[in-house]
Amino acid sequence: MGRILVVEDEPAIAELISMNLRHAGYDPHTVGSAGEAHEAVRDALPDLVILDWMLPGESGVSLARRWRADARTRELSIIMLTARSSEQDMVQGLDAGADDYLSKPFSTAELLARIRAVLRRKLPEALEAAVEVGPLRLDPAAHRVFHQHDEVTLGPTEFRLLRFLMTYPERVHSRGQLLDRVWGDHVFIEERTVDVHIKRLRGVLAPYGCAELIETVRGAGYRLARKLPTAVPGGGPAGADVPMR
Structure with missing residues (x-):
């Protein structure tokens, strides 16, 4: 972190x-x-x-x-x-x-x-420069996200969330840490709010084949992978998400 x-x-x-x-x-x-x-x-x-x-x-x-x-x-x-x-x-x-x-x-x-x-x-x-993770490129100054040559339209909260995850790829962040770094001092927001916005972010990235870049780490939080998981023959992708309890 x-x-x-x-x-x-x-x-x-x-x-x-x-x-x-x-x-x-x-x-x-x-x-x-x-x-x-x-x-x-x-x-x-x-x-x-x-x-x-x-x-x-x-x-x-x-x-x-x-x-x-x-x-x-x-x-x-x-x-x-x-x-x-x-x-x-x-x-x-x-x-x-x-x-x-x-x-x-x-x-x-x-x-x-x-x-x-x-x-x-x-x-x-730290986020003035554009960041790239896998097929995604995020430009903070222009407030735009691209998948290769296609622009990805995000809401303001999903943009901030993706920006933070892309800045620290492969690191696991708890819900509390994401609330603190993405939402700031708004302590009245429940941690489950993070789950809702993660779901929305995955939904926006799904048409571009990038939803699985955002991984759920059981009992710990969320992580943005640098590359998409390798498909497992006869099943889902390797390292598929497991809901946190």
């Missing part, structure tokens, strides 16, 4: 954060110093960095400033963690380039809420 780099030199805190991130469906990677963090970001840009202020060798504030000064890492999403809780410290952290600031001790629920909020703000920027 999103690769998150955790930069924290206290092993117990780092493990607690990572455990909760995995439970929430994220893909955490943990390092314990500014140098290791810089190397990790150099190798692969994460979707978000949880950055401790006090680190061996170089402070998180200094590292955040370096990332913001580099064109490649300028748009990194950063949440800064620190035992410093004064208003002046908060201002310093935000001025260094942090998207958000959380003082220790903190609740994991609050941290996860901050992560979701930062990722929501960054999502439109």
Whole structure:
């Protein structure tokens, strides 16, 4: 659901954060110093960095400033963690380039809420470029979807849902995660609403032979496959959907 780099030199805190991130469906990677963090970001840009202020060798504030000064890492999403809780410290952290600031001790629920909020703000920027998965091509700027040379007409909610699924192909998303990332803060919407819109989206894609790109993962959620499943002789397609219970 999103690769998150955790930069924290206290092993117990780092493990607690990572455990909760995995439970929430994220893909955490943990390092314990500014140098290791810089190397990790150099190798692969994460979707978000949880950055401790006090680190061996170089402070998180200094590292955040370096990332913001580099064109490649300028748009990194950063949440800064620190035992410093004064208003002046908060201002310093935000001025260094942090998207958000959380003082220790903190609740994991609050941290996860901050992560979701930062990722929501960054999502439109990540989707400016057209995306292609299998025979489908989605152009966010033009708000159009194509199957090869044919345009696929979608309603606004189905468009947002397909856009999100195509941005993270092969990843399983729970109903709650889809509500959070596609519908936003509208917590009054029931999770079953996702099932209704998935059914509608499949219905629109069916005439183009693409309905089976959207797979149901029993007890977990939904996933967009990169290619259509291979047909099984004498039966339905391999990996056919099984309704969630």
